[in-house]
Amino acid sequence: MDNGEEVVDPVPLGMSSVSTASLNCLPDELLVHVLSSLETKQAASTSVLSKRWRTLFAVRRNLDFDDSIISHPEVGEQNMDDVQESFRDFVDKRLAFQGSVPINKFSLIYGDKHDDVRVDRWINTALEHGVSELHLCLTSVTRRLHRFPSNVFRSTTLVKLTLGTNLFIVYFPSDTCLPVLKILVLDSIWFDRIKFSNVLLAGCPALEDLTIDQKSFPGLPNVVSSKTVKSLSIVYKYSADFDWFRTVALDTPNLVTLLYSTYARHRYRHCNLESLVNATLDLHFLENCDEAFEPNVTDLMIAVRNVQMLHLTSSATEVISQCCKGELPMFKNLLVLVFLGNTERVWKVFLPLLLEHSPNLTKLCLEGLYHGTDEDEFDEIHIPRSNKVNMLRIIQCQGTENELKHISHFLLKMECLQLVQVNFSETIVDSKKVQLTEDLMKLPSASSRLTMQVI
Structure with missing residues (x-):
């Protein structure tokens, strides 16, 4: 340029860009922090800027490697072998650059089915560098014969551990010890169900958050036992x-906090959930089963009776309404209820029963409110006279005549109501929404402090 100023290429960082010269004015500590916020491959591209940047890249403490970004159907088999070898070389060289610099977070998504030894070396390198967050998403058909690195279960630095997917862990070491592990996520993992609690969980004295997600993979522990876990999510649909x-x-x-999403069982034993505050139940009937069976969820309902917030999916309300063989317990602490339903039985029988057994309920959210057809004779849902509900929310309202009758009935029977929110289904056209809103605003109410909100 005529003015003699140096032209410096910008370096992309997120949604904006800055010049290399301006970044070079920053101290090393700040530049390392910036590089740590980038994906490993992005950060590696900055190493061509200067020797200083190459050095800074090498001391990143957060490393993530994902071979899925190089897997494309249009790449031929021979070329794909070369691409995968290039990926493996990149990981090898990057870990060699780490030197003695600690690793905070190590994430590996890798689908090569025949390279377990190399993967184990990468994992052990991360462990040797004191990694605190380890996220592994591995697919390997040979893991049944090749044992998973046992050092993972003896780490004194791991705080968060995520293991997946379609991964076989043949055994947990008898000396499993993860003294500072707080978060454990198992996503589609085959593991020893018997030793899950008495070996793995027993070796995690600081564990607070446990997730078991087995939507499409076998393996669900018979026992989940831990005195420290505060949040538990179990999803099993296999x-x-x-x-x-x-x-x-x-x-x-x-x-x-509990999320329990699986098939209803014949029996639940020793469910110790005395401190439970928030529960989401998503129970299902087992379909296409050759054996005749009758689930019984009575013990499970008794176990969650102390909750303050309860979320029941439409399948859960159906299961509980049919399979709570004993008497429904009292939910004396229940303040918030989210209730979904698809059948008349659920709305006409189970919901009134649950309301009767929830004397201190103040917030009620209903979705899928039974409306039948406009030609059906209206049959109101029984509302306990002593109810304390002050907030009512109707979700996915279709605007049928019977739905409006139900809402009118609620307004007259819930004398403590202060706020009613009605969320219309997206399928309702705007002109109909306007008319329905006017109709709702005209409904009489037993409460003089009611505010109606229509969304």
């Missing part, structure tokens, strides 16, 4: 391996 006769034990006395 029907081919489901044994409904096997009982389930949840011995988690300090559990605060």
Whole structure:
């Protein structure tokens, strides 16, 4: 340029860009922090700027490697072998650059089915560098014969561990010890169900958050036992391996939050959930089963009776309405109820029963409100006279005549109501929404402090 100023190429960082010269004015500590916020491949591209940047790249403490970004169907088999070898070389060289610099977070998504030894070396390198967050998403058909690195279960630095997917862990070492692990996520993992609690969980004295997600993979522990876990998520939808006769034990006395999404079982034993505050139940009937069976969820409902917030999916309300063989317990602490339903029985029988057993309920959210057809004779849902509901929310309202009758009935029977929110279905056209809004605003109410909101 005529003015003689130096032209410096910009370096992309997120949504904006800055010049290399301006970044070079920053101290090393700040530049390392900036590089750590980038994906490993992006950060590696900055190493061509100067020797200083090459050095700074080498001391990044957060490393993530994902071979899925190089897997494309249009790449031929021979070329793909070359691409995968290039990826493996990149990981090898990057870890060699790390030197003695600690690693905070190590994430590896890798789908090569025949390279377990090399993967184990990468994992052990991260462990040797004191990694605190380890996220592994591995697909390997040979893991059944090749043992998973046992050092993962003896780490004194791991705080968060995520293992997936379609991965076989043949055994947990008898000396499993993860003294500072707080978060454990198992996503589509085959593991020893018997030793899950008495070896793995027993070796995690600081564990607070446990997730078991087995939507499409066999393996669900019979017992989940931990005195420290506060948040537990269990999702199991693999029907081919489901044994409904096997009982389930949840011995988690300090559990605060529970998500339980699976098939209803014949029996639940030793469910110690005395500290539970928030529960989401998503129970299902096992379909296409050759054996006749009758689930019984009575013990499970008794176990969650102390919750303050309860979310029941439409499948859960159907299961509970049919399979709570004993008397429904009292939910004396329940303040918030989210209730979904698809059948008349659920709305006409189970919801009134649950309201009767929830004397201190103040917030009620209903979705899928039973409306039948406009030609059906209207049959109101019984509302306990002593109810304390002050906030009512109707979700996915279709605007049928019977739905409006139900809402009108609620307004007259819930004398403590202060706020009513009605969320219309997206399928309703704007002109109909306007008319329905006017109709709702005209409905009489037993409460003089009511505010109606229509969304």
